[in-house]
Structure formats: C-alpha cells, structure tokens
Amino acid sequence: MTFADLGLSDELLAAVNDSGYTEPTPIQASAIPSVLMMRDIIGVAQTGTGKTASFVLPMIDILAHGRSRARMPRSLILEPTRELAAQVAENFEKYGKNHKLSMALLIGGVSMGDQMAALEKGVDVLIATPGRLMDLFGRGKILLTGCSLLVIDEADRMLDMGFIPDIEEICTKLPKQRQTLLFSATMPAPIKKLADKFLDNPKMIEVSRPASTSLNIKQYLVPVSGSAFKKRDRLRQLLEQEEVQSAIIFCNRKTTVRELNKTLRQHGYKSGEIHGDMEQPQRIAELDLFKDGTINILVASDVAARGLDVKGVSHVFNFDAPWHPDDYVHRIGRTGRAGATGVAYTLITSEDAENIANIEKLTGQTIELLGDGPASTAAAPSDDTDSAPAPRARRGRGERAAPRARAPRTTAPVEETRVQAAPAEEAVRDEPARAPRSRDRAPTRDTQDRAPPSTQRSEALRRDREEETATAGDWNGPLPDFLNAIIGG
DNA sequence: AAAAAAC
Numbered sequence: 001m002t003f004a005d006l007g008l009s010d011e012l013l014a015a016v017n018d019s020g021y022t023e024p025t026p027i028q029a030s031a032i033p034s035v036l037m038m039r040d041i042i043g044v045a046q047t048g049t050g051k052t053a054s055f056v057l058p059m060i061d062i063l064a065h066g067r068s069r070a071r072m073p074r075s076l077i078l079e080p081t082r083e084l085a086a087q088v089a090e091n092f093e094k095y096g097k098n099h100k101l102s103m104a105l106l107i108g109g110v111s112m113g114d115q116m117a118a119l120e121k122g123v124d125v126l127i128a129t130p131g132r133l134m135d136l137f138g139r140g141k142i143l144l145t146g147c148s149l150l151v152i153d154e155a156d157r158m159l160d161m162g163f164i165p166d167i168e169e170i171c172t173k174l175p176k177q178r179q180t181l182l183f184s185a186t187m188p189a190p191i192k193k194l195a196d197k198f199l200d201n202p203k204m205i206e207v208s209r210p211a212s213t214s215l216n217i218k219q220y221l222v223p224v225s226g227s228a229f230k231k232r233d234r235l236r237q238l239l240e241q242e243e244v245q246s247a248i249i250f251c252n253r254k255t256t257v258r259e260l261n262k263t264l265r266q267h268g269y270k271s272g273e274i275h276g277d278m279e280q281p282q283r284i285a286e287l288d289l290f291k292d293g294t295i296n297i298l299v300a301s302d303v304a305a306r307g308l309d310v311k312g313v314s315h316v317f318n319f320d321a322p323w324h325p326d327d328y329v330h331r332i333g334r335t336g337r338a339g340a341t342g343v344a345y346t347l348i349t350s351e352d353a354e355n356i357a358n359i360e361k362l363t364g365q366t367i368e369l370l371g372d373g374p375a376s377t378a379a380a381p382s383d384d385t386d387s388a389p390a391p392r393a394r395r396g397r398g399e400r401a402a403p404r405a406r407a408p409r410t411t412a413p414v415e416e417t418r419v420q421a422a423p424a425e426e427a428v429r430d431e432p433a434r435a436p437r438s439r440d441r442a443p444t445r446d447t448q449d450r451a452p453p454s455t456q457r458s459e460a461l462r463r464d465r466e467e468e469t470a471t472a473g474d475w476n477g478p479l480p481d482f483l484n485a486i487i488g489g
Numbered sequence: 490a491a492a493a494a495a496c
Contacts, residue, residue, distance in 0.1 A: 080493070108496085161494065
C-alpha cells in the first residue's frame with residue numbers, strides 16, 4: 001500500500017513524497033479514501049498514529065477546487081490547544097505547498113489583527129481553538145454558512161476542557177449539508193452523543209487499542225523521596241547516565257515547571273519550559289528552540305502532553321507521576337514516535353502508588369521498577385556536593401548531558417511579537433530535528449563555554465538546596481503492594 | 490489536587 005493507492009492528486013503525492021513519507025499509516029489508509037468520498041468519519045486514534053495527515057491530505061484535494069469568499073471560510077478544524085492548532089497549520093503548509101490554499105490560524109494569545117485581515121480576504125481552511133473562534137464570530141468577523149467541512153480533533157480532550165458546549169454551538173452555525181470528521185483517542189458517552197447529533201452515517205475507524213502505549217517505548221519507574229530537592233537530584237542523575245538526545249520533562253504544576261527549569265539551567269543544562277501561564281509568543285519561541293535543538297530539554301506542563309509532535313525526542317521524564325492515567329499514555333507518547341525508540345522514566349514517591357496502579361491497569365502492562373542502584377545516591381547525604389557526585393563512570397565519554405551553550409535567557413523573546421501566529425518556517429521544520437550531538441570521543445577539556453567543573457556544580461546545588469521547600473514524606477516505610485508485587489518481595 | 494482556553 002502506498003499513498004498513490006489512496007486516490008490523492010499528483011501534486012499532493014509529490015508533496016508527501018518530498019516530506020519523506022512513502023507508506024500510509026493504518027488510519028491514513030482507511031480514512032483518506034473515505035474522506036475523499038465525502039463521508040463522515042469517526043476516527044478513534046491516538047496522536048502519533050498519523051491522524052493529522054489522515055484529514056489534512058484529503059482536505060487539500062477537496063479544497064483544491066473552488067474559491068473562498070470574504071469572511072466565509074470553506075472548512076474549519078477545531079483543536080483543543082493553541083500548539084496543536086499551530087501544528088496542524090504547519091501540516092497544511094507542508095503538504096499544501098503545491099496548492100494555493102489560503103488558511104488562517106485563529107488562536108488566542110496573539111493579536112487579532114492578522115487573523116481578521118486573513119478572514120477578510122477569505123480563507124479555504126480555518127484552524128482554530130474554540131475561544132478565539134467564538135470571540136471573532138461574536139464580532140461578526142466570520143460567517144460559517146459556507147463551511148462545508150468540519151474537523152473536530154481530539155474530541156475527548158475538548159470534553160475534558162469543557163469545550164463541548166462551544167463545539168455544539170459552532171456546529172449549529174455550520175450548514176447542515178456538510179462533511180464532518182471527528183477524532184478522539186477515547187469514546188466516552190458525551191462524545192458519542194456529540195457524534196450522534198452532528199455526524200451523518202459516519203464511518204467508524206479504530207486503529208489502535210485506546211490507551212495502549214507504543215512498544216517502542218521502554219518504561220521505568222524510579223522510586224524517589226518526595227522532597228523536591230531529592231527529586232531534582234535524582235532527575236539529574238538520570239539525565240547524566242542516559243544518552244539524552246532531547247527530552248521532555250513533565251511536571252504536574254506550572255510552579256514546578258518553572259522551578260525545575262530554573263535549577264536545570266543553573267546546573268548548566270540547555271533547558272527551556274512551556275506551560276499555560278506563559279505568553280503565547282514565548283510558548284512558540286520556546287518550542288522552536290526545542291525543535292531546532294538550541295535547547296534539548298523541555299520542562300513542560302500537560303499543555304505539551306498531547307499531540308505535540310517533535311522529532312527526535314529520545315526521553316520523556318515524568319518528574320511528577322501524572323494524576324490521570326490517560327495523561328501518562330499521552331505524555332510518554334511524545335517519544336518513540338514514527339518508529340523511533342524512546343525511553344520513559346517516571347519518578348514515583350510513596351504517594352503515587354495508586355496513580356501507578358491505575359496506569360498499569362489502563363495500559364495492561366506492568367512498568368519495570370528501576371532498582372535502587374548506585375545512581376540513587378540522592379538518598380545519601382549530599383551536602384558536600386562535589387565530593388559525592390553521581391556515578392561518573394556512567395557518564396563521561398563526551399556525553400556530558402548539557403554543557404551550557406547559551407547565555408541565560410533574558411526576557412527579550414517575550415516582547416517579540418513577530419513569532420506569533422505565523423506558522424513556523426518551512427525550512428526549519430524538516431531539518432533533522434536535532435543538530436548532531438557531540439557524541440565524539442574523550443571529554444576534551446574544551447574551555448570557553450563549557451560549564452566550569454566543580455565550582456559551578458556545587459554552587460548550583462547550593463542554590464537548589466536553598467530553594468528546597470517541599471518536605472513530602474521520604475520513601476522509608478514498607479514498599480506499597482504494587483511495588484512488592486513487581487520486585488517479588 | 491492541575492492544566493487547558495477569550496479579551
């Protein structure tokens with residue numbers, strides 16, 4: 001099976017070919033012909049299954065004929081988060097490069113001026129988050145009466161975020177004669193109801209067992225004391241003993257994201273952060289730095305858990321075990337994408353027993369518990385920081401995780417608004433995501449930018465220690481049952 | 490419990 005078998009146009013096939021894809025994924029193979037035949041679709045699929053291309057590709061061919069009129073978009077794609085919306089826009093740019101389709105990205109956090117101007121000119125594709133779409137609609141900037149193709153993406157996430165009433169309202173403003181595609185990783189009752197109400201004789205496409213995790217991802221649990229300092233210490237040990245190409249580190253709280261990124265940077269790591277309290281331009285800028293390899297560690301809230309597609313993410317770390325098992329599946333799905341292998345570590349404290357049990361129940365697999373090996377010296381007194389560093393033997397080899405490579409960030413990028421709504425530059429996107437790491441030879445003492453050895457390290461540790469606030473219980477009592485079960489105790 | 494989304 002090739003893309004050529006799916007009924008797509010030659011121009012489109014050329015663009016697909018240029019992007020390096022030869023074989024459609026299962027969801028693409030079954031969805032694309034049906035979409036081209038104008039059928040309604042329910043796609044039950046996780047992100048990472050090629051879901052986005054399964055609607056973007058046929059939409060480009062469908063929209064190739066006909067012309068847009070002012071304020072009357074011809075199609076609408078709804079996404080739960082701004083990042084996802086931007087990502088879909090990138091896909092349209094990539095695959096639509098041989099077509100002359102116009103699109104507008106309607107997301108919050110960026111100025112409305114460009115968006116309104118685009119609408120006024122008329123667009124073929126509207127890609128939007130519900131809030132901004134409703135806002136602009138309320139201002140009379142959009143007419144949805146000419147919108148004959150609707151995509152509701154990540155419907156279960158929309159539900160979680162309370163968007164369903166908005167979605168319903170939007171649906172009623174579209175013409176009744178239209179094609180509707182709905183995608184969701186799971187099909188809870190409210191989503192079924194939504195589908196019943198707004199889809200017409202949909203074709204059901206289910207590609208992977210919901211909530212399954214990719215076999216390409218090796219998963220580990222890492223027991224650790226609940227203290228924030230010790231967790232950070234343990235995390236850094238993991239970062240150093242692993243061959244981290246690039247990593248996303250998830251935290252449950254935005255404050256934790258900020259703190260962790262700060263201390264990682266103090267320790268010389270090339271890290272950045274992303275969470276919902278940041279200005280949108282800054283979120284985009286940070287993501288771009290991560291994509292182009294300027295930073296190789298992204299500390300993130302769950303804003304980045306779902307759907308985010310960055311090539312070459314070798315590791316996912318859960319600094320906090322996620323509260324909801326679904327989130328675990330989504331988070332670790334940021335690695336091991338497109339056939340690559342990935343590793344996922346989850347730091348767990350004594351309080352996470354139930355969360356982990358739920359995750360294992362959901363995924364139907366037990367996650368390997370990492371032994372309390374030498375790397376867990378975090379438990380030992382580490383006041384005299386430099387004298388008791390993490391196992392050096394296991395790092396070295398020039399694979400030092402993160403020599404500081406750029407000056408601490410100033411606030412400058414925040415003010416720059418030019419990055420905003422514009423979809424990311426094509427050129428950057430398709431580069432091999434990461435600059436080749438210096439996985440070279442012996443650790444040559446190369447001077448200049450390299451984080452100076454001991455002094456910086458101990459200074460950073462001292463500051464880290466000072467910021468220690470949490471005093472959650474250490475892992476001292478008996479191991480919870482689920483752990484005993486795993487290690488056979 | 491948190492996070493996400495409109496000014």
